[in-house]
Amino acid sequence: MTIVQxxxxxxxxxxxxxxxxxxxxxxxxxxxxxxGGQAQLFTSTKSAETALNRITWVFSVIFIGFTVVLSAGWLGK
Structure with a gap:
């Protein structure tokens, strides 16, 4: 199994x-x-939602980063 795979x-x-x-x-x-942000007055941010947001950001950075690396062909074949 190669690094590309x-x-x-x-x-x-x-x-x-x-x-x-x-x-x-x-x-x-x-x-x-x-x-206008009116809906934010009555909602509270829960820790589960915050954790879900962070995990989503991590996976999106990984996905976009690997997309750039794979599409640019920097690793060779």
């Missing part, structure tokens, strides 16, 4: 994890009440 496997797993994590997020749209 390992990175492709990690890239595919991060893509699937990113899909699942985005689907786990709670909807934030409050219709017309969301305009």
């Amino acid at each position: 390992v990175i492709q496997a990690i890239w595919a797993v991060s893509a699937l994890a990113l899909i699942v994590l985005v689907l786990l997020h709670s909807p934030k749209g409050d219709g017309i009440g969301g305009i």
Whole structure:
């Protein structure tokens, strides 16, 4: 197994994890009440939502980083 195949496997797993994590997020749209930040007055940020946001960001950075590396061909074949 070459380094390219390992990175492709990690890239595919991060893509699937990113899909699942985005689907786990709670909807934030409050219709017309969301305009101007009015909806933020009555909501509290929970630690689970914060952790989910951080994990989603980590997987998105991994996915985008490996996408750039794989598409640029920096590793050779």
